[in-house]
Every structure is written in C-alpha cells, then in structure tokens.
Amino acid sequence: MTETAARFLARDRLEDLVHALARPGGVEVREVIAPTVEDGAIVHAPIESAAELPRGVRDVQAPGVYRLEETEDELVFAYAVGPHAWKRRLFPPQRTRLTFAGDDGRGAFDAADDASPSRNGDQVVFLGVRACELAAITVQDIVFACGPYTDVSYASARGKAFIAAVQCTHPASTCFCTSMGTGPAVTSGHDLALTEIEDGFVVVAGSNEGVELLESLGLPLADEDRRSSAQAAVRGAADHIERNNVGVDGSLARRLDRFPEHDRWDEVATRCLACTNCTMVCPTCFCSRDIHTSVLGQGEAGAERQWDSCFTVQFGEVAGGNFRRRLRDRYRHWITHKFSTWWQQFDASGCVGCGRCIAWCPVGIDVREEIRAVTEGEHGEDPREGDPFQAREGAQVRAETVGAGDTPGDGVPEPPPVMATVTSARWETADTVTLTIATPPGLDVRPGQFVMATLPGIGAPPISVSRISGAHFEITVRSVGQATAALCALAPGDRLGISGGYGRGWPVDEAEGCDVIVVGGGIGLAPLRPVLDWVLEHRDLHSGVYVYTGARTPDDMIFAAEMADLELRKDVTALRTVDRAGPDWLGPVGVVTQLLDPDAWAGESAVAFVCGPERMMSATLDALLDAGIASDRIWLTTERHMECGVGLCGHCQLGPFFVCKDGPVFDAAQLGPYLGIEGI
Amino acid sequence: MNQEERQVTAPRDALARVRLGSGLPETSRDRLVGVAQVLERRAGAVLYREGDRTPYLAVVVEGRAGLRTHVPGRGDITLSTVEAGDILGWSVLVPPGRSHATVWAVTDVVLLVFPGESLRQVMAMDADLAAAVYQFTLAALGRRLGATRLQMLDLFEGPPAFEVPRPRGALSKRLADVRREPSQGEWGT
Amino acid sequence: MSDSPPRVGVVKFASCDGCQLTLLDLEDHLLEIAKSFDIVEFAEASSRRSPGPYDILFVEGSISTQEQANEILELRTQTAVLVTIGACATAGGVQALRNWADHDEFRSAVYARPEYVDSLATSTPIADHVTVDAELRGCPIDGGQLLELLSAVVAGRRPQIREEAVCLSCKRRGTVCIMAASGAACLGPVTSGGCGAICPAMGRGCYGCFGPVLDANTESLTAWLRASGRSDGEIGRLFAGFTAYAEPFRSVVTRSRAIASEEDPRARE
Structure with a gap:
C-alpha cells in the first residue's frame, strides 16, 4: 500500500465523498450503508446523499436507555453506536441455507450461499464503522471464515464490503472499548478512516482501494492544526470512556470461567428477562439455528438459517434433556463465553466493549x-499465557486474510447434505435401529465422528457412526424425538441426506501396543463400536483388550449378538452388566463401574475409550484415574445440541469447547473439569 | 474340579486370594483361617434367604451370586450381582443377624465362609482381626452403596416420549386464584 | 396417519371467529390443504356438518357457558389430536377479564333481561377443561404457524414453533426497541413470539397477544416499569389484555389490582 498523508475533506464536500463511495470510477456499483435516524435511534440504512446522515444529533445512552437529542451544530458523526450492528449485512438475520427439490426418490439438497450485504448483490460500503465495530467484524471473520469450515455466505459478503470507518469522538456512558482494547481509535482493518472536526473531516486511507478513492477526490493535505484537533478529539473520547470505567478490564473479565457456581448467577437471573436482546444487538454474537421447513405435501423443502440466542430455552435442548434449563445457566454461559471462553476458542475476546447489550437491555442489566x-477481589493480569491482547493482534492478522480479498479463509465451505441410500435397517432394541448406508462419494468418516442425518423438511440430528466398513457405514439411532423416530422408520431403499464425518474421532492409533479398555453404556456403545472393530482388526498390535458395557436391561442391549460373541473370544475380556434383569440373565447386574478390574490392566500404559450417560462417564473416569491411567489417555465422547456440525451455529458449546469440532471425543484432562458442572 | 484347583480353594489360599486380612499379624491371620471354610455351591442354590438368620459372612472366591427379589406381576428380579472378591452375609455382624435379601448362586460358586458364632468369638478376642474384618466389609458395602445409587439414577432410561407443546395452567390453580380474589367490579377502564 | 386424509374439524366457543378465518386466509395453500385433509366440520367455510370422530380438531374460543363446558368434554372424547387456536382458547381471551369482576353486576348493567343470559362467572381456556395436545397462540393466530402445524402433521414431524420472546422477531426485522429508545412499556420481552413483532414495528408496545413465553420473568419487567415511574394500576392494565388470564400475567394483574385498590380505591374504576 502506498503511504498517504492525512487529507482534509471540507464539510461542504461530504456529498462528494458519498458520491465517490457509491461510484468509484464514476459508475454506480456500490450501495452505501450509513447511519441514519429512524424511529428514535441511529440505525444503518442505505443512503443516496450525505443529507441523510444524522446532522446535529446526539445520543444519550445508559443501562436500558437510549435517547436522541437534537443540537444546532453541523456534526454528522457525533454519537456512539446504535442498535444495528454491521453483522446484519454480513450475517443476515435470516437466509435460506439449504433447498431440497425433487421427490423423495430423486431429490437433492443444494446449498444456498449467495446472501449479499447489498440490495443489488454487488459491492457495498459501510460508512461510519467505529473502532469497536471493526474489532467486532474481525471477531466474526475469525468465527465464520477462519475455522475448519467457512460460512461462504459471510465470507463472500465480507469480501464485497468497503469500510469507511469513522473515529469515535462522542462516546456514550455505556462505551467501554478502552477496557477491551478495541478503541476508540481506528488503527487497522479500514479502507478509509474519517475523523470529524469542526469544519470537516480529516481522512486517511487504510488500503490501496482507499488510497485510490482518496486520490480521486483530489483533497488537500490536512494541515497541522486540523490533524492535531482530530487527534485530540479521539484522545478526548478515550479519556471520557476511561472516566466512566467501572473498574473492569478485559483481563479481569477473562476470569469469569473460574466462577461457575457464583451466587451472582442466581441473582442476575432474577433480573434477566431471557429476552435475547443483548445477544441480538451484540456485534459478535453469531449463533444461528437451522429451521427445516416443508410446506404441506409439496416436494420442496429446505432449511432456513436464522439468528438464534443462547438465552432461548430450546438453545441447549436435546431430545430428552436441556443442558441449560435454568436461566442462571444461560446468563452465565453467555457472559462467560463472551468475555472468557471465547479466548480459548478464537484467540480473541468476544466482547469489543461497544455497550449495546447495556443500553438495549430492557431492564438495564450492565455487563x-x-x-x-x-x-470481586480479583486483581491484576490474568496469569494465563501472556497478555491476552497480544493474542488479539494475532487474531487480527488471521482475519485480515479474509478481509483483504474476496476469497474466504482456508476453511472448507460448509457442505450441503449428500443424498445416500439405506441398504439395511435392523432393530437393535424396541426403540433403536441400526441403519446401513451406502457411503456416498466423497464422504470420509472416521471412528468417533458423527454425521448430520438430514431428512428433508424434518430435521438433521447428529448421529454417531457405529461402523465403517468398505463402501458402507452404519448409524445406530434411538428414537427419542420426531427426527430420530423418522430415521428409525427408514427402510432399505430409502434415501437421506448425509453430511460429515464431523468432529474429532477416537485416536485409535494412540492405543497401539497398549492395553485397550472400552467402557460403554446404553446407546453410548454405538460410537465405540468402530473402536472395537479397529482394535479387533488389528488385534496383534494391542496388548490386552477389555470391553465393559452396561445397559438398562438385557432387552435394551444394542449389538447384543456381537457382544455375546465377543465374550467368547479368548483374546478379549468382555463383560456386560445390566441395571436389572429377570432370572434368565446370568450375567452381572449392577453398574458398569463394578465390572472394571484394574488389577488386570497395565495401568500406566492402558488407553481407555468411554461413552455413555454423563454421570456414568464421570463414575468411570474416577475408577480409571484411581487405577493409575493418566487423564490424557482416557478418551470420552459427549453429547450436546448441534445444528450445523461444523462450528458455526454455536449451539453445542461446553465450556470452552465446541463439541462438534473440538470433540465429540475429548481426553479426560480436557473434559474432566466440566463433567458434573450443572448447566455448563 | 481337578486336584490343582482344589489346592487354591484351601481356606488359607482363598483368604490370600480375596486379600482379606493381608495386613494382619500372623497370629490373627491364623485365627481367621481357623474359623474359615471353603464352600462350593451349584448354580441355582439359595445361599441366603431374606428374613432368615444369617449363617455366615462369605467372600465370593469364584463365580457370581445374585440378590433377587420377587415383584408381584414382574416375577423374580435380580437387583444386583456379587462377584469374586465381594462379600455376602454382612448382616451376620450386626444384630439382629438376619438376611436382608435372598441370594442365589447365579453360576457355580466357591465361597470362603466364616460362620457367625465363631467369627464373632475371634473378633471379640482379637481387636486387630475385628478391625480388618470390619474394614473389609465396610469397603465392600461402600462400593455396593455407590453402585446402587448410580443404579437408582436409571441412567439409561429413555427420555420422556415425544411431547407436543402443552398449555400451562390447571383448573385447580385457577379456582384457587379466583377464590382468593374477591369480586371488585370492572377492571381498569 | 392412515392412507385416507385425516378428518379435521374446526369448532368454536366464546370467540370472534378471527382465528378460524386464518385458515381460510391461507389462500395460496387451500387446494393443497383440501387435498391433504378431509375437513368435515367447519361452519365458517361450509354448510357440510359432520359429527366426530375427528383425527384433528381445531378449537377456537374460551369456555364461557355451562353448555360449552359440557360440549368440550364430549368433543374431547371424539378427538384424537385436539389443537386449541387463539388467545381465547389458550388463555381465556379478553373476555377472561370478567374473572376479576362481578359477573352479575356486569350482566345487569349490559342486558335488559339478564335472566336470559346464561353465562358462567368465568371465561376459561380449553385446557382448564380437557387435555389439549397442541396450541397455536395469538389474537388472532399467525397464518404461518398454522401452515407450519398443518405441514408438520403431513410430514409427520414436530411443528417448528419456537418458544421465544417477541424481541427476537423485533431484532431480526431490525425494529428499534421502543422500550429503550422511547421508554414505552412493551410486553415483548415476556411474550411468546409468532406474530412477527407487528406492534413494536408500528411504534406500539407489545400487547401480549401470544401470551407469556416459557419462564416469562414478569417480576423483573414489572419492577423495571415501576422504577421508571409507572403505577401499579398502569402496570396491571398493561398485562390485562388478551392473555391476562394466563400465568404469570394473571398474577401481575391480580397483584396490581390489589395494590392499586389499596392505594386508591378509585384506581380500579
């Protein structure tokens, strides 16, 4: 980029700037989205002329309060952020994610990824982006375009946005960007940056495109006086924000994850309405859900992706349970994620200090x-690795690779489901079916991974893969809701959409040369079956093989015949227990932990694979640790609500993890601290 | 059972195998061995009967015993099984010395048994021995209690059947509220 | 469902018929609906009348007379899936405001011959009388939600009707929050969405047509309204709308009335 000096744009030439932004090179190609006054607030809307900018308008913001006041002056950027965040343009509140066309026999899914930030689908200008908002865009760049999977809709919209930033000179009482290290000065990520002074604007370019635009305007250099009054205005804003600082900084906030049982969560739950406004106005909140639609008997179906919020009751729900049923759990999750666990996930803070959640909370809760x-009582720097704000710069570099061009990050586009055919369906128990599915071309799935099994117009539950063999794979589904019931009703020849395999699988290689311990409970045996297949196929590579499984009753055992065969093998110790049984059952009755026989294992070199209800896993984990097995050699797999499977929708979070991409398989050193925390 | 296996099931060997009293002085261990017997029972045999006088404290050396109860309409239900290394008949140590459950041999079993009367005698004269027996028994009961609690959670039970959204509020509540609220004329115009 | 299309009935009790008309308003889909369902009882649409049994029965209106109370019991026995539609059927409707009033006094004031009017002292939701399998809320119900319910029945899936506050709809459509931006009172944060947040988009506070959202924290909202200078009488009136009789709105109304009448007996007039 060519270095350019600061230029001066006289107030009466603002129209020229808007014109040039909309028509670089004289041809209209870009929509200019800018602040305008609407319904008593400053919102973002397309403008045709600089006259539509809020002239002489000031905002007054406080917890639960936002008001506009009129003044006689000519300033057009003399206010802080309003209710709209730029995410509306990059991550629209609702868009079509999938379409399904054709009848059941031949239909197919298609990804609909062409959401655009502008009405005409072309380039767009964001005028008036503040430093905190630029930081927020960077944060969403990391979320949507720097992970293993990319939200192509976001990345493409992002590539079309020209950013004309504005330095903040009139912060609100709700602003705390200085606490989060994001403002008020715009320092990077912009194409242009304007600072409003009395008689106009000091303008600098931040990209080659910005330089070209600035040159096309033929502006004079900004003189010394104007440059220093521009600097003073931003410095004044910083001082103002600091004076309001209630003693919170990003480093302190980062420790929230250490207080999952704090009494304050109960107290704040008495005030919080769970109305979701904080998450909706937050410029970084990225959660979405997929609504699988169909209209009557018509062949068309699809999925709509829609803004969702972790404050809704259904957000953490899975068939048969809710991981965050209590409001205290949901409030704690939101704020802890925003300020604390976001660092572990994205190497950045999820909060940029814009204060929207404070002003737009209907009952004025102030984060x-x-x-x-x-x-309370915590002081100083977070002792965890280095300076948290150093990491932010690293994140910025990552994000710049997204913003710089129109190419999305290195990630794979989130794929649409591929249609696959069921070749056999076998009832395991009264409510559980194993489906054998012909592996569609291009689908790669490993032990421990899951697939999203999509039925057009019905839903897309995540299902663990229970066998991988040649040209087929199997899933074992328990009928616990309508989507799983519909999967259980599939017959040979029926088709369903498959996407995956997703997530981190079992590290089967690590067990080579070791004793292998497999502990499964109930349907939890399903994801373990590929481990058993692998170990038995490579039996000579392992020392002892110990398989302990539990079920409710003998009739509730899945893979019963296979497990009975396993018990007969001389080279495997296999034991099954049930919670209760009739007199015909001659095996053990009790819980699976009672089967464990630490004396038989070579404790230190054994590797364990565990899956079952969370409470069973924690009891098993205790027993395995007592037996001297190191926590990083014990592997567990867990369940959470999943909508997307690829780390974009935000539903499956568990502490700092996304179960879908960081798991579902975790080692006990990672997962152990979170087992048993209610509502995490 | 061949000769060699019989050797293993001599009381002294059985005691070592189940690791009861391993930390005891030689004299105490001899006393314990002195009152112990090895019993073999066929699958299906009733070892204890609920409510009966408990004949002996037993440690399972081989095989599996099951605690069963009869539930009218559901038949015999096995509530839990006791495997090698675990105890049976702990009620012999505490008054009134009656069994709390009926115990069956699920498979052929080998038990190391300590008849109640003689066990109580040696425990009364040898505090070290008594402590070892109590500790062994308590450890086993603790494991069993923990497991029973997990079992009570019914972890593998399916989630409730699919429910459509149901309206809230019930008739009884409504009536209670109306009664509490005397009629007061038109509201709020 | 079996091969023949489900037998569907639409009936009403104390209500204005607006909700059942929502079905007729699904103009683009009426042919498909007629193909997918056998509508055997729908007085607003057809003179064809049939008794039960019904695979699905849509019930509009609240129970306001003894005759209605008897009839809903009978209908329930003839119905496999009973779906209540609208604020009257799901919450007692605006007519449930009489549950706080003197019914006889009302009757004498309005009717010349009150003895001819055979109504109960209360207006109550259907669920107070029989088991309800599903409900569509609103005054009137939302056509999109009705179509979704019908589509879900056809597809054999769960209706995608989310339990979430009106605020999500406001925010998705980009409406400026009128509570924060103008200080207006709005029931949106404690009310189920589904209407598309029509009122706030028109600059009015939400009236609560869709009734309380699950876990509605009315305590906190009323505390905020009180702190921002509203009297208990005003707060009570805010909640005393179409779904006043649904908890926890009902408790707010009851409590506000008690406080308001203590402070100023005229406040309840």
Whole structure:
C-alpha cells in the first residue's frame, strides 16, 4: 500500500465523498450503508446523499436507555453506536441455507450461499464503522471464515464490503472499548478512516482501494492544526470512556470461567428477562439455528438459517434433556463465553466493549457490573499465557486474510447434505435401529465422528457412526424425538441426506501396543463400536483388550449378538452388566463401574475409550484415574445440541469447547473439569 | 474340579486370594483361617434367604451370586450381582443377624465362609482381626452403596416420549386464584 | 396417519371467529390443504356438518357457558389430536377479564333481561377443561404457524414453533426497541413470539397477544416499569389484555389490582 498523508475533506464536500463511495470510477456499483435516524435511534440504512446522515444529533445512552437529542451544530458523526450492528449485512438475520427439490426418490439438497450485504448483490460500503465495530467484524471473520469450515455466505459478503470507518469522538456512558482494547481509535482493518472536526473531516486511507478513492477526490493535505484537533478529539473520547470505567478490564473479565457456581448467577437471573436482546444487538454474537421447513405435501423443502440466542430455552435442548434449563445457566454461559471462553476458542475476546447489550437491555442489566460482582477481589493480569491482547493482534492478522480479498479463509465451505441410500435397517432394541448406508462419494468418516442425518423438511440430528466398513457405514439411532423416530422408520431403499464425518474421532492409533479398555453404556456403545472393530482388526498390535458395557436391561442391549460373541473370544475380556434383569440373565447386574478390574490392566500404559450417560462417564473416569491411567489417555465422547456440525451455529458449546469440532471425543484432562458442572 | 484347583480353594489360599486380612499379624491371620471354610455351591442354590438368620459372612472366591427379589406381576428380579472378591452375609455382624435379601448362586460358586458364632468369638478376642474384618466389609458395602445409587439414577432410561407443546395452567390453580380474589367490579377502564 | 386424509374439524366457543378465518386466509395453500385433509366440520367455510370422530380438531374460543363446558368434554372424547387456536382458547381471551369482576353486576348493567343470559362467572381456556395436545397462540393466530402445524402433521414431524420472546422477531426485522429508545412499556420481552413483532414495528408496545413465553420473568419487567415511574394500576392494565388470564400475567394483574385498590380505591374504576 502506498503511504498517504492525512487529507482534509471540507464539510461542504461530504456529498462528494458519498458520491465517490457509491461510484468509484464514476459508475454506480456500490450501495452505501450509513447511519441514519429512524424511529428514535441511529440505525444503518442505505443512503443516496450525505443529507441523510444524522446532522446535529446526539445520543444519550445508559443501562436500558437510549435517547436522541437534537443540537444546532453541523456534526454528522457525533454519537456512539446504535442498535444495528454491521453483522446484519454480513450475517443476515435470516437466509435460506439449504433447498431440497425433487421427490423423495430423486431429490437433492443444494446449498444456498449467495446472501449479499447489498440490495443489488454487488459491492457495498459501510460508512461510519467505529473502532469497536471493526474489532467486532474481525471477531466474526475469525468465527465464520477462519475455522475448519467457512460460512461462504459471510465470507463472500465480507469480501464485497468497503469500510469507511469513522473515529469515535462522542462516546456514550455505556462505551467501554478502552477496557477491551478495541478503541476508540481506528488503527487497522479500514479502507478509509474519517475523523470529524469542526469544519470537516480529516481522512486517511487504510488500503490501496482507499488510497485510490482518496486520490480521486483530489483533497488537500490536512494541515497541522486540523490533524492535531482530530487527534485530540479521539484522545478526548478515550479519556471520557476511561472516566466512566467501572473498574473492569478485559483481563479481569477473562476470569469469569473460574466462577461457575457464583451466587451472582442466581441473582442476575432474577433480573434477566431471557429476552435475547443483548445477544441480538451484540456485534459478535453469531449463533444461528437451522429451521427445516416443508410446506404441506409439496416436494420442496429446505432449511432456513436464522439468528438464534443462547438465552432461548430450546438453545441447549436435546431430545430428552436441556443442558441449560435454568436461566442462571444461560446468563452465565453467555457472559462467560463472551468475555472468557471465547479466548480459548478464537484467540480473541468476544466482547469489543461497544455497550449495546447495556443500553438495549430492557431492564438495564450492565455487563460491567455483573463482571465486577463475579470477579470481586480479583486483581491484576490474568496469569494465563501472556497478555491476552497480544493474542488479539494475532487474531487480527488471521482475519485480515479474509478481509483483504474476496476469497474466504482456508476453511472448507460448509457442505450441503449428500443424498445416500439405506441398504439395511435392523432393530437393535424396541426403540433403536441400526441403519446401513451406502457411503456416498466423497464422504470420509472416521471412528468417533458423527454425521448430520438430514431428512428433508424434518430435521438433521447428529448421529454417531457405529461402523465403517468398505463402501458402507452404519448409524445406530434411538428414537427419542420426531427426527430420530423418522430415521428409525427408514427402510432399505430409502434415501437421506448425509453430511460429515464431523468432529474429532477416537485416536485409535494412540492405543497401539497398549492395553485397550472400552467402557460403554446404553446407546453410548454405538460410537465405540468402530473402536472395537479397529482394535479387533488389528488385534496383534494391542496388548490386552477389555470391553465393559452396561445397559438398562438385557432387552435394551444394542449389538447384543456381537457382544455375546465377543465374550467368547479368548483374546478379549468382555463383560456386560445390566441395571436389572429377570432370572434368565446370568450375567452381572449392577453398574458398569463394578465390572472394571484394574488389577488386570497395565495401568500406566492402558488407553481407555468411554461413552455413555454423563454421570456414568464421570463414575468411570474416577475408577480409571484411581487405577493409575493418566487423564490424557482416557478418551470420552459427549453429547450436546448441534445444528450445523461444523462450528458455526454455536449451539453445542461446553465450556470452552465446541463439541462438534473440538470433540465429540475429548481426553479426560480436557473434559474432566466440566463433567458434573450443572448447566455448563 | 481337578486336584490343582482344589489346592487354591484351601481356606488359607482363598483368604490370600480375596486379600482379606493381608495386613494382619500372623497370629490373627491364623485365627481367621481357623474359623474359615471353603464352600462350593451349584448354580441355582439359595445361599441366603431374606428374613432368615444369617449363617455366615462369605467372600465370593469364584463365580457370581445374585440378590433377587420377587415383584408381584414382574416375577423374580435380580437387583444386583456379587462377584469374586465381594462379600455376602454382612448382616451376620450386626444384630439382629438376619438376611436382608435372598441370594442365589447365579453360576457355580466357591465361597470362603466364616460362620457367625465363631467369627464373632475371634473378633471379640482379637481387636486387630475385628478391625480388618470390619474394614473389609465396610469397603465392600461402600462400593455396593455407590453402585446402587448410580443404579437408582436409571441412567439409561429413555427420555420422556415425544411431547407436543402443552398449555400451562390447571383448573385447580385457577379456582384457587379466583377464590382468593374477591369480586371488585370492572377492571381498569 | 392412515392412507385416507385425516378428518379435521374446526369448532368454536366464546370467540370472534378471527382465528378460524386464518385458515381460510391461507389462500395460496387451500387446494393443497383440501387435498391433504378431509375437513368435515367447519361452519365458517361450509354448510357440510359432520359429527366426530375427528383425527384433528381445531378449537377456537374460551369456555364461557355451562353448555360449552359440557360440549368440550364430549368433543374431547371424539378427538384424537385436539389443537386449541387463539388467545381465547389458550388463555381465556379478553373476555377472561370478567374473572376479576362481578359477573352479575356486569350482566345487569349490559342486558335488559339478564335472566336470559346464561353465562358462567368465568371465561376459561380449553385446557382448564380437557387435555389439549397442541396450541397455536395469538389474537388472532399467525397464518404461518398454522401452515407450519398443518405441514408438520403431513410430514409427520414436530411443528417448528419456537418458544421465544417477541424481541427476537423485533431484532431480526431490525425494529428499534421502543422500550429503550422511547421508554414505552412493551410486553415483548415476556411474550411468546409468532406474530412477527407487528406492534413494536408500528411504534406500539407489545400487547401480549401470544401470551407469556416459557419462564416469562414478569417480576423483573414489572419492577423495571415501576422504577421508571409507572403505577401499579398502569402496570396491571398493561398485562390485562388478551392473555391476562394466563400465568404469570394473571398474577401481575391480580397483584396490581390489589395494590392499586389499596392505594386508591378509585384506581380500579
């Protein structure tokens, strides 16, 4: 980029700038989205002329309060952020994610990834982006375009956006960007940056495109006086924000994850309405859900992707349970994620200090106060690795690879489901079916991974793969809701959409040369079956093989015949227990932990694979640790609500993890601290 | 059972195998061995009967015993099984010395048994021995209690059957509220 | 469902018929609906009348007379899936405001011959009388939700009707929050969405047509409204709308009335 000096744009030439933004090179190709006054607030809307900018308008913001006041002056950017965040344009509130066309026998899914930030689908200008908002865009760049899977809709919209930033000179009482290290000065990520002063604007370019645009305007250089009054205005904003600081900083807030049982969560739950406004106005909140639609008997179906919020009751729900049923769990999850666990996930803070969640909370809950209450007594830097804000710069570099061009990050586009055919369906128990499915071309699935099994217009539950063999794979499905019931009803020849295999699988290689311990409970045996297949296929590579499984009753055992065969093998110790049985059952009755026989294992060199209900896993984990097996040699797999399977929808979070991409298989050193925390 | 296996099931060997009293002085261990017997029972045999006087404390050396109960309409239900290394008949140690469950031999079993009367005698004269027996028994009961609690959670039970969204509020609640609220004329115009 | 299309009935009790008309308003889909369902009882649409049994029965209106109370019991026995539609059927409707009033006094004031009017002292939701399998809320119900329910029945899946506050709809459509931006009172944060947040988009606070959202924290909202200078009488009136009789709105109304009448007996007039 060519270095350019600061230029001066006289106030009466603002129209020229808007014109040039909309028509670089004289041809209209870009929509200019800018602040305008609507319904008593400053919102983002397309503008045709600089006259539509809010002239002489000031905002007053406080917890639960946002008001506009009129003044006689000519300033057009003399206010802080309003209710709209730029994410509306990059991550639209609702878009079509999948379409399904054709009848059941021949239909197929198609990804609909062409959401655009502008009405005409072309380039767009974001005028008036503040430093905190640029930081927020960077944060969403990391979420949507720097992971293993990319939200192509976001990345393509992002590549079309020209950013004309504005330095913040009139912050609100709700602003705390200085606490989060994001503002008020715009320092990177912009194409242009304007600072409003009395008689106009000091403008600098931040990209080659910005330089070209600036040159096309033929502006004079900004003189010394104007440059220093521009600097003073931003410095003044910083001082103003600091004076309001309630003693919270990003480093302190980062410790929220250490207080999952703090009394404050109960207290704030008495005030919080769970109305989701904080998450909706937040410029970084990225959660979405897929609504699988169909209209009556018509062949067309699809999925709509829609903004969702972790404050809704159904957000953490799976068939038969809800991981965050209580409001305290949901509030704790949101704020802890935003300020704390986001670092572990994305190497950045999820909060940029814009204060929207404070002003737009209908009952005025102030996150700064909540953080202060929870971290009371904590001081100084977070002792965890280095300076958290150093990491932010690293994140910025990653994100720049997205913003710089129109290419999305290195990630794979989130794929649409591929249609696959069921070749056999076998009932395991009264409510559980194993489907054998012909592996569609291009589908790669490993032990421990899951697939999203999509039925057009019905749903897409995540299902663990229970066998991988040649040209087929199997899934074992328990009928616990309508989508799984519909899967259980499939017959040979029926088709379903498959995407995956997703997630981290079992590290079967690590067990080579070791004793292998497999502990499964109930349907939890299904994801373990590919481990057994692998170990038995490579029996000579392993020392002892110990398989312990539990079920409710003998009739509830899945893979019963296979497990009975396993018990007869001389080179495997296999034991099954049930919670209760009739007199015909001659095996053990009790819980699976009673089967474990630590004396038989070479404790230190054994590797364990465990799956079952969470409570069973924690009891098993205790027993395995007692037997001297190191926690990083014990592997567990867990369940959470999943909508996308690829780390984009936000539903499956468990502490700092996305179960879909960081798991579902974890080692006990990672997962152990979170087992048994209610509502995490 | 061949000669060699019989050797293993001599009381002294059985005691070592189940690791009861391993930390005891030689004299105490001899006393314990002195009152112990090895019993073999066929699958299907009833070892204890609920409510009966408990004949002996037993440690399972081989095989599997099951605690069963009869539930009218559901037949005999096995509630839990006791495997090698675990105890049976702990009620012999505490008054009134009656069995709490009926115990069957699920498979052929080998038990190391300590008849109640003689066990109580040696425990009364040898505090070290008594402590070892109590500790062994308590450890086994603790494991069993923990497992029973997990079992009570019914972890593998399916989630409730599919439910469509149901309206909230019930008739009884409504009536209670109406009664509490005297009629007051038109509201709020 | 079996091969023959489900037998569907639409009936009403104390209500304005607006909700059942929503079915007729699904103009683009009426042919498909007629193909997928055998509508055997729907007085607003057809003179064809049939008794049960019904595979699906849509019930509009609240129970306001003894005759209705008897009839819903009978209908339930003839119905496999009973779906209540609208604020009257699901919450007692605006007519449930009489549950706080003197019914006889009302009757004498309005009717010349009150003895001819055979109504109960209360207006109550259908679920207070019989088991309800599903409900569509609103005054009137939302056509999109009705179509979704019908489509779900056809597809054999769960209706995608989410339990979430009106605020999500406001935010998705980009409406500026009128509570924060103008200080208006709005029931949106404690009310089920589904209407598409029509009122706030028109600059009015939400009236709560769709009734309380699951876990509605009315305590906190009323505390905020009180702190921002509203009297208990005002707060009570805010909740005393189409779904006043649904908890926890009902408790707010009851409590506000008690407080307001203590402070100023005229406040309840």
